[in-house]
Amino acid sequence: MKRQDYISWDDYFMGIALLAARRSKDPSTQVGACIVSGDNSDHTRPNTILSVGYNGLPIGCEDDQFPWGREGDFLDTKYPFVVHAELNAILNAQGKSLVGSKLYVALFPCNECCKAIIQSGIREVIYLSDKYAQTDAVRASKKMFEAAGVKLTRLETATESIELNFDVE
Ligand SMILES: O=c1ccn([C@H]2C[C@H](O)[C@@H](COP(=O)(O)O)O2)c(=O)[nH]1
């Protein structure tokens, strides 16, 4: 008999996003994003991972030479420097078409990521947390997603955690 406790595709792709987030150096909020090829409703071929990203500094900007704080003068915080996870995932695709794809992300995208998501042709955003729902950035984001017809899905899953063991015999 086959194993029964295998993970769903949604948990798998969100799991990849969460694993990518573990690469983030941000001390307060680690975000990961995983872009997956579009709808496989005809089940003729599986969805595949097109790109992955997490929130981090641009290439060449050393993690130890830039600030990671949230408070103080703008230039003394991380905010002007960090590339958001969703944008990193889009840029990491290096020109591969993302038209009709889906994006799994731990945190609901801000307005800047929203614009990049829409313009790259991603048609669905599947997210876990909406902790900044009350901010103008997320309000603007939802307004644009709705206007552009991008589907928004909060992932409902019974999975609380997935353990990875490296001590494989
Ligand atoms: O759409 C988004 C919004 C935010 N992020 C990243 C940017 C920062 O590194 C953190 C947010 O830090 P806070 O300390 O919670 O303000 O999340 C992102 O990747 N994508």
Ligand SMILES: [Zn+2]
């Ligand atoms: Zn963003």
